[in-house]
Amino acid sequence: MDRTRFSWWAVAAYLVPTFPLGYFWHLTTFREQYERLAIYRSEVLIPLGLASMVIQALAFAWAYPRLFATARESWRRGALGFFVVFGALAWSFTTLPVAAKYQMTSVPSFLLLESAFTIVQFAVVSPLIALACRERR
Numbered sequence: 001m002d003r004t005r006f007s008w009w010a011v012a013a014y015l016v017p018t019f020p021l022g023y024f025w026h027l028t029t030f031r032e033q034y035e036r037l038a039i040y041r042s043e044v045l046i047p048l049g050l051a052s053m054v055i056q057a058l059a060f061a062w063a064y065p066r067l068f069a070t071a072r073e074s075w076r077r078g079a080l081g082f083f084v085v086f087g088a089l090a091w092s093f094t095t096l097p098v099a100a101k102y103q104m105t106s107v108p109s110f111l112l113l114e115s116a117f118t119i120v121q122f123a124v125v126s127p128l129i130a131l132a133c134r135e136r137r
Helices: 007-027 031-039 047-069 072-101 107-135
Strands: none
Touching: 007 031, 007 047, 007 107, 031 107, 047 072, 047 107, 072 107
């Protein structure tokens, strides 16, 4: 694959699972736990969250073929690399600084919830992005 080739499939591979996962994780499944943390506003601004995800999806779709192998047989290795590199980067951008700066009732609880979210999110999107970016036959 041309390392400069951009894949809209990779954008979709990140965005399509990330938005519903984030919505259900934060606003339904673990809503009570987040409310007990007293960290989030009562009315979240979903368009801002979606805009953030679109920017991330575009950046990841651009970066993947430049950083990871795109050969058809290498997709698993690329998915693992993406999971490790970008999962850790996302965690360092979102979870750690929020825990460091924001008032909340329990930093350990927040770290557990958000770390688990990041692991699940990147376990889902990493193989999808790797498959979307692999060379065509």
